[in-house]
Structures are given as structure tokens and as C-alpha cells.
Amino acid sequence: MNNQLTFDITADELDIFLEDVNKCLGDMESGVLNLEQQADTETLNSIFRAAHTLKALAGTVGHRPMTELTHMLETIFDEMRDGRMMPTQAVADELLQAIDLLHTLRDEIITHQASGVEVAPYVDRLQVLQTASTVADSPELSLRYTLTPDQTTLCQEVESSGQTMLQIEIVVAPDAFAPAARLYQVAVALLETGQIMAQQPTLASLTEADNRMTLLLATELDIADIETLLSDIDDLASFQVEPCQDQAPSLMKESKPSTVKDSSFSMKESAESPKRAVEHHAESGDTSVRINIERLDKLMNLVGELVTDRTRLLQIEEMLQAQCGKGKGVGALSQLVAHFGQVVDQLQEEVMHARVLPIASLFNKFPRLVRDNARTLDKQANLIIEGESTELDRTIIQAISDPLIHLLRNAVGHGLETPSERQAVGKPPTGTIRLTAAPVKGQIVITVADDGRGIDPTLIRQAAFKGGLLTEEELAQLNNEEIIDLIFRPNLSTARQVTEMSGRGVGLDVVRTNIERLSGSVVVTSEVGQGTTFQLTLPLTLALVRTMLVTVCHTMYAIPLTSINGALYLAEAKFITVKGKPAIDWQNEVLPLLDLREVFDHARLPAKSVDGSKPSVVLVSWGKHRVGLVVDKIIGQQEIVVKSLSPLIGQVGGLSGATILGDGGIALIIDIAGLIHVALQARKR
Amino acid sequence: MNNPLPSYLLLPTSYLVLLKIMEEQLVIFRLNNEAYGINVAQVQSIIPLPDIVTIPGAPSFIEGVINLRGAVVPVVDLRARFGLPVADSTNGRKAVIIIIELHKLQVGLIVDKVTEVTKMPASAIEPPSALLTTVDTAYLRGIGKFKNNLVILLDLERIFSDFAG
Numbered sequence: 001m002n003n004q005l006t007f008d009i010t011a012d013e014l015d016i017f018l019e020d021v022n023k024c025l026g027d028m029e030s031g032v033l034n035l036e037q038q039a040d041t042e043t044l045n046s047i048f049r050a051a052h053t054l055k056a057l058a059g060t061v062g063h064r065p066m067t068e069l070t071h072m073l074e075t076i077f078d079e080m081r082d083g084r085m086m087p088t089q090a091v092a093d094e095l096l097q098a099i100d101l102l103h104t105l106r107d108e109i110i111t112h113q114a115s116g117v118e119v120a121p122y123v124d125r126l127q128v129l130q131t132a133s134t135v136a137d138s139p140e141l142s143l144r145y146t147l148t149p150d151q152t153t154l155c156q157e158v159e160s161s162g163q164t165m166l167q168i169e170i171v172v173a174p175d176a177f178a179p180a181a182r183l184y185q186v187a188v189a190l191l192e193t194g195q196i197m198a199q200q201p202t203l204a205s206l207t208e209a210d211n212r213m214t215l216l217l218a219t220e221l222d223i224a225d226i227e228t229l230l231s232d233i234d235d236l237a238s239f240q241v242e243p244c245q246d247q248a249p250s251l252m253k254e255s256k257p258s259t260v261k262d263s264s265f266s267m268k269e270s271a272e273s274p275k276r277a278v279e280h281h282a283e284s285g286d287t288s289v290r291i292n293i294e295r296l297d298k299l300m301n302l303v304g305e306l307v308t309d310r311t312r313l314l315q316i317e318e319m320l321q322a323q324c325g326k327g328k329g330v331g332a333l334s335q336l337v338a339h340f341g342q343v344v345d346q347l348q349e350e351v352m353h354a355r356v357l358p359i360a361s362l363f364n365k366f367p368r369l370v371r372d373n374a375r376t377l378d379k380q381a382n383l384i385i386e387g388e389s390t391e392l393d394r395t396i397i398q399a400i401s402d403p404l405i406h407l408l409r410n411a412v413g414h415g416l417e418t419p420s421e422r423q424a425v426g427k428p429p430t431g432t433i434r435l436t437a438a439p440v441k442g443q444i445v446i447t448v449a450d451d452g453r454g455i456d457p458t459l460i461r462q463a464a465f466k467g468g469l470l471t472e473e474e475l476a477q478l479n480n481e482e483i484i485d486l487i488f489r490p491n492l493s494t495a496r497q498v499t500e501m502s503g504r505g506v507g508l509d510v511v512r513t514n515i516e517r518l519s520g521s522v523v524v525t526s527e528v529g530q531g532t533t534f535q536l537t538l539p540l541t542l543a544l545v546r547t548m549l550v551t552v553c554h555t556m557y558a559i560p561l562t563s564i565n566g567a568l569y570l571a572e573a574k575f576i577t578v579k580g581k582p583a584i585d586w587q588n589e590v591l592p593l594l595d596l597r598e599v600f601d602h603a604r605l606p607a608k609s610v611d612g613s614k615p616s617v618v619l620v621s622w623g624k625h626r627v628g629l630v631v632d633k634i635i636g637q638q639e640i641v642v643k644s645l646s647p648l649i650g651q652v653g654g655l656s657g658a659t660i661l662g663d664g665g666i667a668l669i670i671d672i673a674g675l676i677h678v679a680l681q682a683r684k685r
Numbered sequence: 686m687n688n689p690l691p692s693y694l695l696l697p698t699s700y701l702v703l704l705k706i707m708e709e710q711l712v713i714f715r716l717n718n719e720a721y722g723i724n725v726a727q728v729q730s731i732i733p734l735p736d737i738v739t740i741p742g743a744p745s746f747i748e749g750v751i752n753l754r755g756a757v758v759p760v761v762d763l764r765a766r767f768g769l770p771v772a773d774s775t776n777g778r779k780a781v782i783i784i785i786e787l788h789k790l791q792v793g794l795i796v797d798k799v800t801e802v803t804k805m806p807a808s809a810i811e812p813p814s815a816l817l818t819t820v821d822t823a824y825l826r827g828i829g830k831f832k833n834n835l836v837i838l839l840d841l842e843r844i845f846s847d848f849a850g
Contacts, residue, residue, distance in 0.1 A: 305755055555738060600741040645740070645750065646759040648792060648845065652742040658750055658757040666738040666752050 005112050007061040014110070016290060017057065021106050024054040025099060026364060028073070032095045033367045035080075035087035048077040054102070065119040066105040072123045073098060076130055091129055096368070098122050131174050131211060163194065163218045166226060169240040172211040176235035179211040185233055186213065193226065194219025293394065296355055303351050304544065304641030306344045311638065311662030313337050352541055355395075359437045359446075360388035362397050366408055370433060373412040380419050380430040381412050390437040392444055393541040399518055400446070400538065403511040407448040407534050408433065410508070415452035415532050425529065427451070443562055444540060449533040455526040457483040464489075484526055485624065488512045516673035518542065519560060519656060521623040545642055549635035549667060550618065552596045556667035557631070558640055558659060563620045563672045567634055570615040584628050586619060593617070594679045595630040599654065622672045627679070638662075642669060653678045710804050711829075713836055714783060714796040717769045721796070722805070722829060722836040729784040729791065731799050748795060753784065760793035766844065767821065787845055805829050810838065 009017055031047030051074040058066035073095065079085035101122055104115045170186050172179035187203055190196060198216040201207075219226070223241045230239045317337045320330045363385050374381035411433045416422075419429035434449045457480040464470050464486055475483070490509035515522045520538040539545065539562060547558035548567070566586070574585040582593040597615075617628040640659040645652065656671035711722035712731075737749040737760060746765040750757050760782055764770065782793040813825035826838040 308755075643757045645743075645757065646790060646792070648759050648761075648790060649740060649743045649747050649750075652740060654742065655740065658738075660752050660755055660757065664752055665736070666750055666757060668738065668740065 005108055005114055007063060007109050007112070009061045009109070015292070017061070018106070018110070019290070021054065021057055021109075024050040024057065025102055025106070028054070029096065029099050029368055030364050032087075032092055032099065033371065036089060036092050041081070044077060044081040048074065048081055051077050058105075061109060063105065063109060066102065068123060069098060069102060069105070069119045072126045076126060079130060085130060094122075094125060094129055098126060128174055131171070163220050164222070164243060165197070166217045166219060166223065167242045168215045168217055168226065168230075169238075170213050170215075170230070171237045171239070173235050173237040174211065176211070179235075180206050182233065182235050183210060183213045186230065186236075187215070189229055189233065190215060190217055190226070193217070193221050193229065291354070296351075299351055300355065301641070303344070303348050307348060307544070307639060307641060308660055308662055310337075310341050310344045312664075313340065315662055348544070352393075352544070355393050355541065356391040357394045357397055358389045359392050359397060359444075362401055362404070363388045363435060363437070365401075366404070366435060369405060370408055370412055373409055374416075377413060378418065379412060379416050381416055382430050382432050383408075384432060384434045385436075386434070387437040390439060390444060392437075392538070395542055396444075396518055396538055399514065400520075400536070403514045403522075403536070404435075404446070404448065406507055406511050408435070411448060411450040411452070411532070415450035415454075417453050421453075439540075440537075442540065444538045446536040446538065447533055448536075449531060451531040454528040454530055454532055455484050455487065455524075456528050460484060460486055481525075481624070484524055487524065488522070516671075519545075519562075519671070519673070521673065523623050542642060544639055545669070546637065546639050547667075547669070548618065549638050549661075550596075550616070550631040551633045551635060552600050552631050554632075555600065556635070556661065556665060557596070557600070558638070558667045558669045559618060559620065559629070560669070560672065561637065563622060565619040565621055565626070567616055567618045570617050570630060573617055573628075584617065586628070589626070591619060591626050591628045592679075593628045593630055594675070597630060597632065599675070599679070620672050622676050625676050625680075627676055629675075640667065640669070708804050708806050709810070710802065711836070711838070712783065712799060713801050713803060713831070714781075714799045716763055716767075716796050720800070720831070720834055720836045722831075722838045723783070723785065723841060725802060727785045727787065727841055729786050732782050732784065732793075734780045734782055734795070751782070751793060753791065753793070756791065758784065758791045758793055760795055762795050764795075767824070785841060787841055792845065803831065805831060805836070813837075 027050035028047050031043050031050065034043045035047075051070050055067055055070035055074055058070055076085065076091075076095070080087055085091070101117060101119065104117055105119070108115050168190070170183065172182045176182055183206060184203060187196065187199065195218040196215055197218050200214050201210055217226070223243065226241050227239070230236065230241070314337060317330070317334055320333065324330055326334075366385070367383050370381050370383040412431075416431035416433070417425075417427075422429050422431065432451050434447070436449075437444060437446045439445075460483050461475050464483075465472060465475060469486070469489060470478075478486075488508050488511075512522050515536055515538070518538060519542070520536060523535045523537075524532065525535070526532040539560075545558075546561040548561055548564055550557050550559060568586070576583050576585055576590065578590060578592065582595075583590050584593055585591075614633070616631055616634045618631060618634070619626065619628050621627075638661070640661075642657045643659055644657050645655065654671055654675040655668050656674070657669045659667050659669060661667055710725040712725050712728050713720055713722050715721070732753075735751050737751055739749045740747060743749075746762055748760045748762040748765075750759050752758075780795050780797055781799055782795055783799065784791055784793050786792075809831065810827045810829045812827055813822040814828065824840055824844050826840045829836040829838055
């Protein structure tokens with residue numbers, strides 16, 4: 001047997017197709033998770049629509065198993081929407097499993113390899129669930145059929161003739177050998193007692209798959225008689241016989257929804273009709289187009305070139321003005337340059353906007369993650385998400401996914417206590433994890449906070465000592481804040497047992513590295529017994545950065561403005577030495593000095609020459625560290641387009657990339673995090 | 686197996702392939718008084734030596750980066766890569782840069798001068814021998830004879846594979 005699968009889709013269409021599929025899957029998953037909290041009509045409508053769309057998508061490419069499974073899901077969501085099925089936790093579990101299976105099936109479309117999973121067992125299980133829960137509740141489903149005008153007249157006649165109208169609902173046991181045959185038997189038995197006014201499904205439309213039936217019976221017998229009759233028939237899971245005289249008028253009106261009075265129906269209708277209007281609106285007002293990310297990146301690069309050119313144009317214009325004044329068309333040039341600058345600014349802003357996504361696209365994955373994680377660990381966790389509409393460059397969103405997953409897992413696994421532990425210390429059994437995103441001063445701050453046991457500094461101290469990370473003497477010098485920061489050190493995590501006890505697992509060093517690679521920072525604060533908070537600070541975009549240009553050893557460097565606190569001439573600084581290392585006193589704060597003229601010295605560079613410039617100090621901060629960087633000269637501020645150094649060069653300590661300046665020169669971009677790390681390590685020695 | 690191509694097409698195609706195998710077009714440059722050759726297909730452009738920005742902390746054979754029409758492109762000092770004596774900079778070195786493209790990565794090679802672009806028959810190329818060259822034979826594809834001179838053919842893939850991944 002060949003495992004190769006073929007689908008009716010071309011490679012060109014695949015991207016957009018997958019995007020649609022992923023959106024449906026995402027909607028369904030978040031919808032199902034929502035259902036556990038509250039089953040509102042809006043959620044139900046949205047998951048039903050997602051399932052419906054997905055079924056259609058699967059159908060267009062000819063993925064049979066996927067179509068089958070989504071059809072089943074669609075049915076279930078429809079049942080839920082009509083209130084005939086309750087979204088219990090068991091149902092949600094089953095649904096989530098089915099959604100996972102759909103992910104696997106989706107991958108088949110990408111790889112063209114059969115995953116070997118069978119949908120039939122899932123469909124069967126869902127079917128059983130559907131049957132089981134519909135038995136349990138909702139008597140009002142019997143109102144589901146509509147009466148023809150003839151039947152309505154008949155009903156009225158029957159009533160006037162003194163017979164009673166009974167509404168009967170029958171469900172055949174799921175394990176019955178031939179459910180349809182039983183239904184047939186019921187219908188025939190009832191026919192002998194009176195007149196069947198309406199029946200759903202009718203005998204003619206009865207199929208093998210049917211296992212339930214509702215009837216409207218006009219009879220002279222009373223309810224008890226009918227019940228005895230029905231109890232004689234085998235294999236019935238349940239039956240319900242109710243009088244329905246006063247419902248006949250409402251039944252009659254049901255065919256005209258505009259005058260519906262019955263509350264259950266009016267609710268359903270009113271909930272649905274505005275939705276339809278919204279859908280319709282979305283179709284007619286479809287003003288967006290999809291665009292390939294690669295194309296967007298190219299666009300961004302081109303805008304970057306324009307930004308560079310604008311700076312260059314400004315320089316040329318200034319030069320010309322200095323040489324020839326306003327005459328000889330220089331004035332006109334100035335106007336043009338100014339206008340050009342404005343247009344480039346706007347263009348840049350628009351393109352940047354096209355690259356950002358609300359962070360919800362990432363955060364939406366997390367409720368499931370936290371839920372599953374908590375369930376496997378027998379913990380109770382409630383994830384509260386705030387600020388999911390915060391917008392962030394899509395490359396950054398992609399890059400922070402793993403670090404955030406790691407932090408959330410840690411929060412559930414190590415941060416939160418078990419329900420019994422929590423109750424013992426007087427906390428509610430369900431732990432709270434708060435995930436927030438908010439723009440702060442041109443950056444994005446994301447926090448992951450739990451109300452768990454917190455990190456115990458004494459345990460970290462012990463771990464650091466035992467692991468040989470620091471000596472007792474060194475540890476004594478650190479305050480608790482610095483001690484907690486040690487959890488980001490890779491070698492501490494290897495003392496796994498201890499760190500787990502202290503409330504944190506492995507791999508936080510990877511989180512910090514990944515965030516810092518994005519020119520972001522991570523800070524942790526923790527209070528024993530109160531919980532732990534991780535705060536991630538990230539740039540809005542990676543493509544364009546506002547920087548301060550400086551020269552060091554005749555080479556131009558760019559320092560990201562977001563990490564700069566201030567600048568001063570070296571000559572003005574108040575020098576002090578701390579433990580034999582140079583430092584300065586700045587606004588009553590002692591800042592260690594890092595001389596970039598030494599850090600970035602290089603054998604190939606021309607010998608240091610005095611170029612008459614006054615050395616300056618740029619004050620930068622990273623996380624909790626604050627350092628003064630000594631540079632030869634401060635040039636000024638400039639917005640730059642980040643270009644990576646070639647993979648050929650690899651990672652260079654203290655540098656994160658390069659950029660082309662207005663005059664065609666190159667500036668190297670300083671990676672403050674890397675620089676401070678390098679410097680700290682050098683200092684320790 | 687049936688060949689989908691009509692037979693009259695087969696002859697010229699194979700003839701072309703044969704030609705390609707038999708003959709190679711090379712860019713010949715000089716480095717430390719030796720002639721080197723690289724396949725012309727790998728060469729993107731040849732430019733005069735621009736300002737090079739040194740990168741502190743980069744591997745020693747990386748001379749620095751240049752601005753190549755808005756792109757930041759690393760340049761490699763082949764002398765350093767091959768362990769040849771470093772050129773005396775006071776000597777007013779009139780170097781040029783050959784820009785090559787390898788796996789979609791642009792790299793500049795600093796060479797003393799480019800002498801010519803020429804075709805070389807496959808029969809003129811011999812396997813590398815340590816006796817004939819000062820360069821590590823692991824970096825060579827072979828040695829060609831050209832106008833009574835020896836041309837060292839570089840294996841660029843090999844030269845950059847060590848660290849391009």
C-alpha cells in the first residue's frame with residue numbers, strides 16, 4: 001500500500017488554505033474552552049460556523065476523514081446551539097481530542113503522508129455523547145416539527161371532539177440492534193391507540209441511523225395507558241409522554257416566526273438573526289486582502305532604504321544650502337526634501353502597521369495549554385488574559401511563543417500549589433495565572449504572574465552553593481533580589497531537584513536568551529507565599545530601531561534608544577572606584593563604567609589617535625543592570641533599519657547586527673544585553 | 686522505461702551536457718603571486734575595494750563588512766583563510782573584491798587582482814597535489830594548466846561549509 005495521499009489543492013493555494021483551516025481550528029478550540037465557563041449563544045454560533053467552514057474546506061480538497069469528523073462536530077455544536085446538548089467537561093474533553101485529531105489530519109494535507117489515525121472511533125464516541133446527553137435533558141425538543149395548516153385544523157378538531165393531544169418522545173438505547181425497527185414498532189403500536197397528527201421522522205423517512213422520534217398523538221387514552229404500552233417495547237432508552245393541549249396554538253404559530261411567543265423559540269431566533277446580519281455585512285464589506293509575509297518583509301526593506309535615502313537627502317540639502325544659500329533652486333529642493341520626508345514617514349508607519357498583529361493570535365493558544373497542564377498535574381488553574389488586543393510585530397509574536405509557553409508551564413507546574421496545599425495556607429483552591437500585555441513607553445510589556453508559592457531565596461542560595469555556582473562569600477554579597485535572578489543561570493537549573501522545590505524548573509536561561517535575542521529583557525520578582533511575576537519587555541518592532549549613533553575607535557556604532565537613560569561628557573563625570581573597578585557617580589547612583597574603546601578594540605583597527613573629540617559616557621540599563629558606556633564621540637539620534645550580520649560571521653558578543661547609514665557608511669548595532677553579559681563575566685574574573 | 690523525449694531531441698541535449706562537462710568557464714585571480722580560479726557561475730560581480738568596517742569579535746578571516754548596494758555583506762580575507770602571509774598594507778595594496786553567492790549568501794573575497802575570464806577544458810584539470818600549492822588541498826577542486834601556468838581551482842563550497850551552517 002502506498003501511504004502517499006493526494007489532495008485537490010495546488011501548492012500556491014496551500015498557504016491560504018492552511019491559514020483558513022488554522023483559523024477555524026483556533027476558533028473552535030478557544031470556543032470549546034469558553035464553553036466550559038459559559039455556553040453563550042455567541043460562542044456557540046462562532047464554533048458552529050468554524051466547524052461548518054472547516055467541513056467545507058476539507059470537502060473542497062477531498063479530505064474524507066476530515067470532512068466526516070467535522071460533520072460530527074458540526075452536528076454536536078448545532079445540538080448545543082439549540083440547547084439540546086450541554087457542554088459538560090466530559091464533552092469538552094472529547095471535543096478537544098477531536099480538534100487535536102483535526103490538527104493531525106490537517107498535517108496530512110501538508111505532508112501528503114497518511115498519519116494512520118482513524119476518525120471512526122472518535123466519530124462513534126462523539127455520537128454516543130450526543131445521544132447520551134440529549135436523553136438527559138431538554139424536553140422542549142419535541143416542538144421541533146412544524147404542522148401544516150391541515151394538521152393544525154385537525155388538531156383543533158381533535159381537541160373539540162374531546163380527545164387529548166399527547167406529545168411523545170422516544171429514544172432507543174444506543175446499543176439496540178436495530179433502532180429504526182424499534183421506532184417503527186412504536187409508531188405502529190401508537191397508531192392503534194389513536195391518530196398520529198405529526199411525527200418526526202416520519203415512517204417513510206426513517207433510516208438506519210435514526211434512534212429517536214417525536215410524535216403528536218390524538219387519542220382517547222390517558223398518559224398512563226400510553227406509558228404502559230411503551231414500556232412493553234424493548235430497547236427503549238427513554239420515553240416521555242406529556243399532554244399538549246395548550247401548546248397546539250403555539251405550534252400553529254411556529255410556522256410564522258414573526259409572531260412567536262414561546263420563550264425558547266424567541267430566544268433562539270433573536271440570538272440568531274443579528275448574527276446573520278453580521279455575517280452578511282462581512283461578506284458584502286470584504287475590504288481586506290491577504291498578503292504573503294515575505295512580500296511584506298520586502299516592502300519593509302524597501303521602506304528602510306527610503307528612510308536611509310531621506311537622511312542622505314537631508315544631508316545633501318544642508319550641504320548645498322551652506323554652499324549656495326537659498327538660491328539656485330536649493331529652496332525648491334528643501335521643500336521637496338521636506339515633503340519627501342513626510343511621505344516616507346507616513347509610508348513607514350503604514351507598512352509597520354501592516355506587520356503588526358494583535359497578540360491575541362498568540363494568547364488564544366494558552367487557555368488550552370494551561371488547562372491541559374493543570375489537569376495532568378491535578379492542579380486547578382485559572383488563566384486570566386488581559387490586553388490581548390495589544391499589537392506587536394508578527395516576527396516578535398512568533399519568537400516569544402516558546403518563551404511564554406515555558407513561563408506558563410512553569411507557573412502551573414512549579415509556581416502553583418496543589419488545591420489541598422493552597423487551602424492549607426488559606427488560599428482559594430484554584431490558582432490564578434495572569435497573563436497581560438500592554439504598551440509602555442514605546443515598548444511592549446508582557447507579564448506572567450501566578451499567585452503560587454513564590455521563590456524561596458534561601459533554597460536558591462543552597463542550590464547555587466551546592467551546584468558550585470557561587471562561593472559562600474559571593475552569595476553573602478548578593479541581596480535577595482539578585483539571588484532570585486540566579487534562576488536564569490543555566491548551571492543553577494541543573495540542580496533540578498532543588499530548583500523544583502524552590503518553585504522553578506529548568507530552562508529559564510533559554511527563556512532569557514531568547515528574549516534578549518529580540519532586544520528584550522526579562523525580570524522576575526517573587527514573594528514567598530504570594531507568587532511570582534515574570535516581566536518581559538519587548539520592542540514594538542525589530543525592523544526599525546531608534547538609536548543613538550556613537551563612534552568608538554573610528555567605527556560607527558548604534559545604541560538602541562530604549563535602553564539609554566542619559567549621556568554626559570566623560571570629563572564631567574564624578575569618578576569613583578568600586579572594588580578597584582572604575583565607576584561614576586550619577587545622580588547619587590553608582591554606575592560601573594564599561595570602556596567600549598577597550599571592549600571593541602581590534603588588532604586590525606588603526607592605532608588610537610586623538611581626533612579632538614571629547615569622550616562621553618552613555619548611560620544604559622538592561623533589566624536590573626545599569627552601566628555607563630565610554631565612547632569616543634556621540635554623533636546623534638537616528639532611526640535605523642536593522643540588518644543581520646551574515647551567518648558567515650555568526651554571533652558576535654555585544655553586537656546584534658549592522659545598518660547602512662545615510663552617507664552609505666555602516667554602523668554596527670550594539671546588543672546591550674550581550675555587552676553587559678560579557679562585561680559582567682569579565683568583571684567576575 | 687519509455688523516454689518521454691523524442692529521439693531527435695536527445696542528441697543535441699546530451700551534446701550540450703557533454704560540452705559543459707568538458708569545458709569550464711573560470712574567473713582567474715591572483716593572490717600572493719599564485720593564480721586561482723573559480724567557476725564564473727558563482728561570481729556575482731567584481732568591485733574595487735570599498736571601505737571595510739571591522740567587526741570586533743568576528744572570526745579572524747572575516748576582514749569586515751561592506752555596503753554593497755544597500756546590503757551588509759561580509760568580506761573574507763582569503764590570505765587569512767588559507768594561512769598565507771598577510772599583505773603588507775603599507776605597500777598600497779590595489780586589491781579588488783570578488784562578490785560570490787553561495788547558498789543565497791553573498792560573500793566578498795579580497796584578492797590581489799583579477800586577471801581574466803577564460804574557458805578551460807576539463808582535460809586540463811588535474812586532481813590537487815600538495816606539492817604544487819601552498820594552500821591546504823582540502824579547499825581545492827583541482828589544478829588546471831593554463832597558458833603554461835598553473836591555476837588553482839578553489840572549492841568554494843568547502844571553504845565556506847565549515848561555518849556557513
